[in-house]
Amino acid sequence: MTMGYIVLQNLRRNRLRTALTLVAFALPMGVFVLAISLLAALIEIGNMNERELRLGVHHKVTLINLLPDAMRRKIEALDPERKRLTAVCGMRWFGGKIPEEPAPIQSLAADADTFPIVYSDAGMTPEDIEAWNKDRQAAVVGYGVIEQYKQKYPDFKLGGRVSLKSSVPPYLELEFHIVKVIEKANRAQTFYFRRDYLTESLKEAGVDSPKCNIFWVKCNGADELRELQTAIDQEFSNSADETKSEDENAFAASFTQALGNLPGLMNAMAIVVLVIVGLVAGNTMMMSFRERTRELGVFKAMGFPPIRIFTIVLSESVMLAAIGAIIGIAPVWIGLTFYPLPKLGVLPIASLKASPAAAYISLIIAIAIGAAAGFWPAYQAMRLRTVDALRRVA
Amino acid sequence: MASADIELQNVSKVYYKDRLEIPVIAGLDLKINPGEFVAMMGPSGSGKSTLLHLMGGLDQPTGGTVRVGENYLENMTQIQLTKWRSQHVGFIFQMYHLVPVLSAAQNVELPLLIFKGLSSANRKERVKTALTVVGLADRMDHRPNQLSGGQEQRVAIARAIVTDPDVILADEPTGDLDAKTSQEILNLLNLLNFEFGKTIVMVTHDPKAAAHATRTLHLEKGELERDEVNAPRPAAGASA
Numbered sequence: 136m137t138m139g140y141i142v143l144q145n146l147r148r149n150r151l152r153t154a155l156t157l158v159a160f161a162l163p164m165g166v167f168v169l170a171i172s173l174l175a176a177l178i179e180i181g182n183m184n185e186r187e188l189r190l191g192v193h194h195k196v197t198l199i200n201l202l203p204d205a206m207r208r209k210i211e212a213l214d215p216e217r218k219r220l221t222a223v224c225g226m227r228w229f230g231g232k233i234p235e236e237p238a239p240i241q242s243l244a245a246d247a248d249t250f251p252i253v254y255s256d257a258g259m260t261p262e263d264i265e266a267w268n269k270d271r272q273a274a275v276v277g278y279g280v281i282e283q284y285k286q287k288y289p290d291f292k293l294g295g296r297v298s299l300k301s302s303v304p305p306y307l308e309l310e311f312h313i314v315k316v317i318e319k320a321n322r323a324q325t326f327y328f329r330r331d332y333l334t335e336s337l338k339e340a341g342v343d344s345p346k347c348n349i350f351w352v353k354c355n356g357a358d359e360l361r362e363l364q365t366a367i368d369q370e371f372s373n374s375a376d377e378t379k380s381e382d383e384n385a386f387a388a389s390f391t392q393a394l395g396n397l398p399g400l401m402n403a404m405a406i407v408v409l410v411i412v413g414l415v416a417g418n419t420m421m422m423s424f425r426e427r428t429r430e431l432g433v434f435k436a437m438g439f440p441p442i443r444i445f446t447i448v449l450s451e452s453v454m455l456a457a458i459g460a461i462i463g464i465a466p467v468w469i470g471l472t473f474y475p476l477p478k479l480g481v482l483p484i485a486s487l488k489a490s491p492a493a494a495y496i497s498l499i500i501a502i503a504i505g506a507a508a509g510f511w512p513a514y515q516a517m518r519l520r521t522v523d524a525l526r527r528v529a
Numbered sequence: 530m531a532s533a534d535i536e537l538q539n540v541s542k543v544y545y546k547d548r549l550e551i552p553v554i555a556g557l558d559l560k561i562n563p564g565e566f567v568a569m570m571g572p573s574g575s576g577k578s579t580l581l582h583l584m585g586g587l588d589q590p591t592g593g594t595v596r597v598g599e600n601y602l603e604n605m606t607q608i609q610l611t612k613w614r615s616q617h618v619g620f621i622f623q624m625y626h627l628v629p630v631l632s633a634a635q636n637v638e639l640p641l642l643i644f645k646g647l648s649s650a651n652r653k654e655r656v657k658t659a660l661t662v663v664g665l666a667d668r669m670d671h672r673p674n675q676l677s678g679g680q681e682q683r684v685a686i687a688r689a690i691v692t693d694p695d696v697i698l699a700d701e702p703t704g705d706l707d708a709k710t711s712q713e714i715l716n717l718l719n720l721l722n723f724e725f726g727k728t729i730v731m732v733t734h735d736p737k738a739a740a741h742a743t744r745t746l747h748l749e750k751g752e753l754e755r756d757e758v759n760a761p762r763p764a765a766g767a768s769a
Contacts, residue, residue, distance in 0.1 A: 136635050136652075138642065144630040433626040436587060437640045437688075438615020440608065521587045525622070525700075526578075 138443075142450045145423075146458075152419060153455065159415045160459025160504075163408040164497045165467045170401050171493035172471060176320075187256050187383060188360050190352040192367055195377040201227075201346035202376050207246070210350060213366050219359035224253035225347035227330055231299030231309070233288065239302055240280055242326040244333035250275075253353040254327070257317045266314040271332045272296075274311035279323030281316055292316075299326070305340045309333070352380075409504060416508035420452045424512035431516050432524025445517035452509020453502055460501030464494050532726045533598035533617065533695035535561040535584055540593035542579055542751075553579045554751040556593070561744075566722040566729045568739035568759075571748035577732045578700055580748070584730060585618050585698045586610040598695055615643050619689030621699040625681040627673040627688075633660065634669040637687045644692070659687035663717055679710030686717060690727070697721065699731040703738050715741040 146153050192210065194200035207223050214220045224246045231242040251257070251264045257275055259267065267273045274297075284291040291297055293316050300308040311328050334345045352367070354360040364380040371378045424431075431444055471489035542554040554576045561567050569577045582588040583595050586602045589610075595602040600613060627636045634656050641652045660666050663683040673681055682702060689697055699718065703711035719741055721727045731742060739745045740759060747755040 136631075136638050136642070141628070141631070141639075144628075147630050429624075430626055430628065433620070433622065434639075435611070436585070436614065436620045438611050438613075438618075438643055440611050440643070443643065522582050525582075525587070 138447065139450075142447060142454055145447075145451050146455060148423070148426075152422075156416060156419045156455055157459040157462055159412055160456055160501055161463030163405075163412050164460040164463035164501050166408070166463075167405060167497045167500070168464050168467045168489075168493045169471075170405060171496060172488065172490045174401070175490045175493065176488070188354045188357065189253065189383045190354055190360050190364055190367070190380050191383060192350040192352060192378050192380045193348060195368075195379045198348055200376075201344070201348060202350065202378070204345040204347065206347070206371070206376065206378075207350055209370065210352060210367055213363070213370060219355055219363050221353040221355060222249040222252040224249040224351045224353075225330060226349050226351060227333060227346065228303070228348045229299070229328075229333065230302040231326065232302060233284065234298065234300045234308065236284075240299065240326050241324050242299055242328070244330040245327050247329040247331055249353075250327065250329075253351050254322070255353075256319055257315070257322055257327075258319065259315055263315040267329070270312050270314060271329055271335075272310060272312045273314045274326060274328040275315040275317060276313050276327070277317045277319075277323035277325045280326055281313075305337070305342055307333075307336055307340060309336055351383075409500065413504045413508050416452060416456060416505060417511070419455070420448070420509045420512040423451065424448060424516055428519065428524050431519060432521050435519065435521040436525065441517040444519070445513045448513035448516045449506065449509045452513070453505040456501045456505025456508070457498065460498050464497050468494050532563040532728050534563045535559070535696065535728065535730070536594075536596045537580075537583070538594045538596075540580075540583065540590045540595060542576070542583065542588070543591045552751060554583075554590075557751070557753055559746070559753065561728060561730065563728055564722065564726045565744060566718065566742045567731070568742035568745045569730065569732045569748060570734065570736070570739050570745060571754070574750075575748040576751040577748055581698050581700055581730060581732055584696070585620060586614050615640065616692065617695045619692065619694040619697045621682070621685055621689050621697065621702045623701040623704040625673075625678075625685040625705075627681055627684055629673050632670050632672055633665060633676065633684045633687075636673070636684055637691050640688060640692050655691050656687075659691040660684070662690065662720075663687045677710070678706055679713055682706060682710075682714050683717065686714070686721075690721060690725075695728060697727050697729045699729065701732055701734065703733065703735065711735070711738060 192202075192206075194202055204225065207225050210223050211220070226246075227244045229242040229244055230239055232239040245254070247268065251259045251267065254275075259275065263275075267275065276291075281291050288297065289295070291313070293313055295313050296310060297313065298308055298310045300306060309328075309332070311326075317323065317325075330347075337344055352363060354363055360382060364382070367380045368378055431448075434444060434447075435441075468489045537557055537559040540554055540557045540559075541552070544551040544553060557576075557580070569580065571577050579588065583590055583602070584597065586595075586597075586605070589595075590603055593603070597617065600617075602610065602613075605613065627633075628639070631639075634653075637656045637659050638652055641647055641655060644652075647655075657666065657669070660669055663686050665680060665683050665687065668676060668680060668684075671680075673684070676684065682705075686702075689699075697718075702718070703714050706714060715738055718729055718731065722729050722743075729742075731738070733739050743759055745755075745757045745759055746753060747757070
């Protein structure tokens, strides 16, 4: 028999209480791993975007306000020698969805000639570009979209023909030909197709609107990006279509924050939950200590040194926290490792994978909470006067 | 087989509660010889348990000296007292206080865990011996809730003797048991005293239990009122 065995056996005294405390640790720790994995995925996408040096130019008031097609030429004219910018690609929100499905797909119509240049990170080969240029129904689709729908709709594959119905007036239903599957995580949830196809289809439907929601400007460097950001907004200031230019990360962040400052909310919730878990654990340990005051007095009478008593009580709390955390973390970890979530709502995340750091951090936090919660009962137990404890016996 | 004498000289103990001075023991002198079995009787609040705690180094006197064997307890620090207790004193309590989630053998093994240099095999051997002495060798794997009150107290006695202490201090060891089981426990204490030569000090309210001791001390308001040598103890197994 070892001290560790005694500590473990002590957790069996009140099984219901132990089980409830384990659940109190397991649930928030599982959610915590999910939250940290989510943040890690967002950061990873942010890092990818940062390397691409893209500047998004949209209407100063809101992204919904459309900008005239001619603006592209005006932006290009700011750098005729192409020292600061490589290319400009206009994009229009389509908001398409599979007619039978409720969830929209992040679908955008992009300028056919510059899309492969501005979105070089889509990894299009010369053959892909040729297929894109040749076919006005061509679509370049992220692997996340394919993974999500391929089982139910077998045409969601390279070479497949699929239809999307727009969720904005005049609610066009267009057919596309998938010519490229993007393997990059930061583009995994997006469906790109040619804007000339959309413009012509709109015209056929009686809507003559060759306009864009955003122009993406591929820059030659970080300094050039900042220079162009100022130059473009100055160019269109005091016009009917004033612009706001943002680098891609800032744009993605503002888009995510439009959902309600999700990272901040997650942080706040995590802190509140962790404090509550700490209080629950502290209460459990205090009750456990009070119930065993006499027994601890007997331990002291037998000659157990105060530090050993402290260690026993503290270890119980830490072990409870660690076991609870493992119970919570393990299923999430296993689940995300073997079944990475293909999509998480509207967040720009391709797949949520288990982050080792998330598991370690959660376990360390749980142990720290366990130690903090057990410290005071353990200290009380250590300081307990043997005769006082034994008097509760007689 | 170890045994020790106990000597108290001019011992006093005062408790303080809300700045109120509560004298419990006043100028008490007492000598207990090695291998004696002493019963302490007296009404509640007469200082019996306090005296037992002083002899066991659980508490320290306000004045006077407490010597157990070679050790003067009033001069020792808490850490020294803790270590001394683990090696020289075995305690038996009225309510047994076994750890409910451990087996009888594991409960008996507890005091040995703080002994350095004792192998697992050695500990198991000692546990087996202690449980055999108290007649529970066949109940080693039983948990406390699978034992009767008398068997639980036997396990507690085995736990008290497993370290081979010089002195056994028992605080109303039969207070929670019926007459028949009390008799068995008292016979066991007699055995430890007679066969193994242990010095035993037992607090009790029961004159029949006190009759098992070789000597009875009567305390009254913290003073030794009477010190009697008992008639030869009843034969083991006789009715209490």
